[in-house]
Amino acid sequence: xxxxTLPRLAAPLLLIALLWEGAVLGFGISxxxxxxxxxxLGAIAALWPAYQSAFLVTLAEATxxxxxxxxxxxxxxIAFAHLxxxxxxVLPLFVVSQTVPVIAFGAIVVLWFGNTLAAKAAIxxxxxxxxxxxxxxxxxxxxxxxxxxxxxxxxxxSRELLWKLRLPAALPRIFTALRLSAPLALAGAIVGEWFGxxxxxxxxxxxxxxxxxxxxxxxxILAAAAVGSALFAxxxxxxxxxxxxxxxx
Amino acid sequence: MTGAAERxxxxxxVAAPPVGRVKLSLNGVARSFGAVRALDRVDLSIAEGEFxxxxxxxxxxxxxxxxxxxxxxxxxxxxxxxxxxxxxxxxSLLGRIAFMPQRxxxxxxxxxxxxxxxxxEIQGQKKREARELARSMAAExxxxxxxxxxxxxxxxxxxxRVALMRTFLFDREVMLLDEPFGALDALTRALMQRWLLDLWxxxxxxxxxxxxxxxxxxxxxxxxTVMSARPGRITLDRTIPLPRPRQPSLLTAPEFMALKRELLxxxxxxxxxxxxxxxx
Ligand SMILES: Nc1ncnc2c1ncn2[C@@H]1O[C@H](COP(=O)(O)OP(=O)(O)O)[C@@H](O)[C@H]1O
Ligand SMILES: [Mg+2]
Numbered sequence: 001x002x003x004x005t006l007p008r009l010a011a012p013l014l015l016i017a018l019l020w021e022g023a024v025l026g027f028g029i030s031x032x033x034x035x036x037x038x039x040x041l042g043a044i045a046a047l048w049p050a051y052q053s054a055f056l057v058t059l060a061e062a063t064x065x066x067x068x069x070x071x072x073x074x075x076x077x078i079a080f081a082h083l084x085x086x087x088x089x090v091l092p093l094f095v096v097s098q099t100v101p102v103i104a105f106g107a108i109v110v111l112w113f114g115n116t117l118a119a120k121a122a123i124x125x126x127x128x129x130x131x132x133x134x135x136x137x138x139x140x141x142x143x144x145x146x147x148x149x150x151x152x153x154x155x156x157x158s159r160e161l162l163w164k165l166r167l168p169a170a171l172p173r174i175f176t177a178l179r180l181s182a183p184l185a186l187a188g189a190i191v192g193e194w195f196g197x198x199x200x201x202x203x204x205x206x207x208x209x210x211x212x213x214x215x216x217x218x219x220x221i222l223a224a225a226a227v228g229s230a231l232f233a234x235x236x237x238x239x240x241x242x243x244x245x246x247x248x249x
Numbered sequence: 250m251t252g253a254a255e256r257x258x259x260x261x262x263v264a265a266p267p268v269g270r271v272k273l274s275l276n277g278v279a280r281s282f283g284a285v286r287a288l289d290r291v292d293l294s295i296a297e298g299e300f301x302x303x304x305x306x307x308x309x310x311x312x313x314x315x316x317x318x319x320x321x322x323x324x325x326x327x328x329x330x331x332x333x334x335x336x337x338x339x340x341s342l343l344g345r346i347a348f349m350p351q352r353x354x355x356x357x358x359x360x361x362x363x364x365x366x367x368x369x370e371i372q373g374q375k376k377r378e379a380r381e382l383a384r385s386m387a388a389e390x391x392x393x394x395x396x397x398x399x400x401x402x403x404x405x406x407x408x409x410r411v412a413l414m415r416t417f418l419f420d421r422e423v424m425l426l427d428e429p430f431g432a433l434d435a436l437t438r439a440l441m442q443r444w445l446l447d448l449w450x451x452x453x454x455x456x457x458x459x460x461x462x463x464x465x466x467x468x469x470x471x472x473x474t475v476m477s478a479r480p481g482r483i484t485l486d487r488t489i490p491l492p493r494p495r496q497p498s499l500l501t502a503p504e505f506m507a508l509k510r511e512l513l514x515x516x517x518x519x520x521x522x523x524x525x526x527x528x529x
Contacts (some may be wrong), residue, residue, distance in 0.1 A: 121253040135281025150354050153319040154368040154419060164371070168358050245399055 065124025066185035077136020110195040120192030124185035135177035139170025278328035288478030302466035305476030306523035319348040355400035368419035478523035
């Protein structure tokens, strides 16, 4: 990240903060609907270690599931591109798996894994792997056949074609899928925490809701947004390093 | 000779000057796509180190012929294709002939140098060594100072030179060039033609070169072959007795003009046939 990036990121945040404070003051919104931002930030500062550890717990759950989903999705896309029979047999199962709502799926997973990091990661995984699989496959299939022919005329086999052409050519699509699934992975982790977890932003959100602590609800929302931003930033950094040629087009 | 050129000559094949040995020989090679007969029994023989140009109306099957020679497309059964005197079934040609397709097809995620070594790398050459060789050749291909640029930062002429460098670094005795200068402006094209002849005289590859420009076909070739409108076959095979090295002034010389008139007639006839068959 360059020195320019920071102000570019900070400006919209500042704008949201100003709108928030301005709206609360200007329209006299009751704190039950929207407490002033100062108060929410104050609550976070007062319980900083708790929020920090909740942030880290949820980030770890979401990242673990997201990374697994990305790996399995990319590997699946590659396998489906090379083995049409496997694709005909397994891809429909992938599609069917996505028809089970994440809440129902989460309940089962927590029954199986108990209240562990693995349970939340599994739900995050469930929401991540499918879009990544589909986009990896689509990216590989969209490779210019003339480029494939050229590499074959150089004597390339399917392994060289994959590493030197198909995978790099599919990277932009893969990253599009990763950017879309990052918030899904976070949602998966939070849903997982709702089934009895005591740690993480999802657990904090639920506790605040039960106790009708409006300020704490908003504080948990901010913490969740921070996790989402961190995950998104990870993907964006990886994308910038790996898909550098796209900006120059 | 410079040090770099000596090193290149040691590493890249420099074939002996033509001794008349047949490098590539086609006999009755044909190909249909469903009901469309693209190539109709092509007979063609190319000697080692020879520069043969191929000219013909668009859609007559020139690229199809190249795809067959590169091993990418199977010819219809019946014809024979000999490389170095031995029958070469379609699959066996992959990796044996340096093919440069009509588009440069450079990979946007690879630098100039890494695009140039792509074929060598696929052939199992060490990346570091291949890069070293490519770096020492960059000046010769007019790419000095651009080694680490990406294709999208280059002009059309430069991209074409990278593609040519990739083809040369593939280091096969036979090179197929499909309209390599077709998309360039006239001035750049003239420069590239002389530059290619210069390279060819040094590395002595056997070259088959597709073009739709008669001047280019005559200026470059030892022989000009004319292909008929679809279904394509060789209708004229003309030896070009102009001395080498060839200078740009040749383009206005009377003997050049005479050849051009002769070939123009043959090509015109085929173009009219193609026009009548397919419309403009
Ligand atoms: N893969 C293919 N499938 C069907 N028809 C093809 C294919 N490749 C080429 N053709 C047809 O064969 C003919 C010759 O094409 P091509 O060799 O590309 O011509 P040229 O390079 O001389 O312009 C054209 O009519 C084209 O439509
Ligand atoms: Mg063509």
